[in-house]
Amino acid sequence: MDRLKEDIKSLLSSYSEIFFIDSYRVGFILVLITFFNINLGLSGLIALFSAYTFAKFLRMEKEFISSGFYTYNPLLVGLSIGYLFKITPLTVFFTFASGILTFIFSIMLFSLFSYYLRLPILSIPFVVISSTIYLSVSNYSNLFVNSLYPHINFSxxxxxxxxxxxxxxxxxxxxxxxxxxxxxxxxxxxxxxxxxxxxxxxxxxxxxxxxxxxxxxxxxxxxxxxxxxxxxxxxxxxxxxxxxxxxxxxxxxxxxxxxxxxxxxxxxxxxxxxxxxxxxxxxxxxxxxxxxxxxxxxxxxxxxxIIRKTPEETLDFYLTNLKRYKGSERTLHLPFSGKWTVYQGFDGKWTHKGGWKYAYDFVITDEKGNSFKNDGLNLEDYYAYRKPVLSPVRGRVVKVISDLPDNPIGQVDRENSWGNLVIIQDPRGFYVEISHLSYRSIKVKEGDWVEVGSYIGLCGNSGYSPQPHIHIQVQLSDNVGGYTVPFSFVDYICDGKFYSNDLPVENSVVEPVFPDKSLELKFSFVLDNSFEYQIFREGKEIGTTRFTVKMAPDGTFYFDSGRGKLYFGKYEGTFYFFRLDGDDEYLKLLFESLPKIPLAYRKGLRWEDHIPLRIVTDRLKNSLILFVSSFKHNFADVKYTGEFIDSRKIKGRVQSSVLKAEKEYYVELDEFLGFKSVKTEDVEMRLIKIEYK
CATH class of the missing domain: 1.10.3430.10 (Ammonium transporter AmtB like domains)
Incomplete structure (x- = not known):
């Protein structure tokens, strides 16, 4: 029975796809409307059924045909035939064959367009096949004699x-x-x-x-x-x-x-x-x-x-992710431990210009903001001098220079601008250069494999360096001092706030953090794990809900409640809830109470995130606000602030300037896995049991 329901939903979705709408309910209404003309309605269904049946005969994957995206072209062809000819045994056969032909042509075009042009096929199969049909029927006199009919309009x-x-x-x-x-x-x-x-x-x-x-x-x-x-x-x-x-x-x-x-x-x-x-x-x-x-x-x-079900959802998804994931896909860990100060960032005022503008320099400063003690006339006066430098990525060492002397303060080496350095090839397709290391302090050699945090050498003052500092840049070649490309840093603290993927500003003091194994294990959800919660509203128990861990075709895990799917994952030391499909209010509660959490604990540590508008508003408000937001993208924002109360308790706050609303949440983590409780002003979820499969 469930299989039949899914098949019917897939067929109905083909109708709504014609209007760029992903909804089987809308599809059902459109089916009824096509029966204003019974010949039209039946021909559309016949062509659609023939294409869908043939797809299942070929054992095509369920996900491939379930959305209706690949079957709305046969539907359109069926409608075009029904517009010309009334239903007879001959037109039924003709429509059935045309539906299969259109589907096969759609698959072929999809393969060509997606591979060579990276374009959708839209309704090209419908245009080609319908035009072919209109040309071919001139030779089918039997169709004209028996199947033409007058149209009745509600005029x-x-x-x-x-x-x-x-x-x-x-x-x-x-x-x-x-x-x-x-x-x-x-x-x-x-x-x-x-x-x-x-x-x-x-x-x-x-x-x-x-x-x-x-x-x-x-x-x-x-x-x-x-x-x-x-x-x-x-x-x-x-x-x-x-x-x-x-x-x-x-x-x-x-x-x-x-x-x-x-x-x-x-x-x-x-x-x-x-x-x-x-x-x-x-x-x-x-x-x-x-x-x-x-x-x-x-x-x-x-x-x-990424195209969602409606333009509003696409816009909400885009605007939220723009704020949630500020960094880039070229992510680096900070190349040191402890607290360092950003001396120069992207497009800095000194040397980070032109083709070399995407680079960062770090020094160590004291409470007064000075990078040296005494008069700063000697290398040893500088706090950063000969401090350990660590690998910011995992990869293969492809270039090492280590025999250049450290410059005395007040002098620079203009001939060897980059000084002693290490270049690491990251498997993700880029190279990281770390420069100005100290004379003969480098402990890796070309060909070595390094992991994040591996010891590389010591901070120095070699090359074109006015004072001891760490210079780091990302480039697309292994050439010394190659042209730079954008990147970002992950897992660091600045002013008591955790940043999962961002760029610190100049003169800010940053400190790397590393994942806590116990926290990581609490968010290591396994396929088919089930979590059952008691639900309380205003202190009274109103029922239970259950979330089961499932996996999407692309490998992403999600909580499935039967009424919604909440997608999640761990990335670079942070646990994220990525998105919510459906309208399950308790999955929404989970999302808005903890959209992300650093997998590194420090008491009082704070972090910020942003939540999709649809999570915290009803459909009407959401639709109206997003319509206005399409003209002014910064019109609406739902901001989340989280804070560790202790190692298992988190306090969250959601604020929205447009909605003029603020709400607090309290989350307690389970001792072993997941969430023990999630609480807000009027609703609370309490974990009853976990089922392991």
């Missing part, structure tokens, strides 16, 4: 609405081959209820494209009567809210795409008319794919790397 609304409104609704309805005001009106209500951003984009797409077309043709009435302008709606939604992060810039790109598509649409209609074929969605595919490809080449910053 009474057209008598009460102006042409500029009926044109929008009919164009919207045409997306599912229902060029009818009633169908289009229902579609608009569905889009508005799911996503205000998509609804807004549908409006600006249609009206900007139609007005541009009217100006070019000289007839606004003709422009508003052209139902092929549904292409403008699809282009606007795809560029403005699906494949780009919703923003003022994405809206401008969408507007530009729609305006330019008027030329493409006119040309295609003229050429296709020679063969009696409608334009279908060809203009939408050409413009959307061209823009996405070009924007990718030029490095447009608002390309959506």
């Amino acid at each position: 009474f609304l057209e008598n009460y609405l102006p042409i500029w409104m009926t044109g929008y609704f009919k164009s919207l309805g045409t997306i599912l081959f229902l060029p009818d005001v009633m169908a289009g009106f229902i579609f608009s209500v569905i889009i508005f209820s799911v996503s205000r951003i998509l609804f807004f984009l549908s409006l600006i797409g249609y009206y900007s494209g139609t007005l541009a077309s009217g100006l070019l043709t000289g007839s606004l009435f003709q422009a508003f009567s052209d139902i092929s302008h549904f292409n403008f709606i699809l282009i606007s939604m795809a560029l403005g809210g699906i494949f780009l992060i919703p923003s003022v810039k994405s809206y401008m790109v969408a507007l530009t795409g729609v305006i330019t598509s008027t030329i493409v649409l006119s040309a295609i209609k003229t050429f296709w008319a020679l063969y009696g074929i409608p334009a279908f969605t060809l203009p939408f595919n050409i413009i959307t794919l061209t823009f996405i490809y070009v924007l990718g080449i030029v490095g447009f910053p608002y390309i959506a790397r």
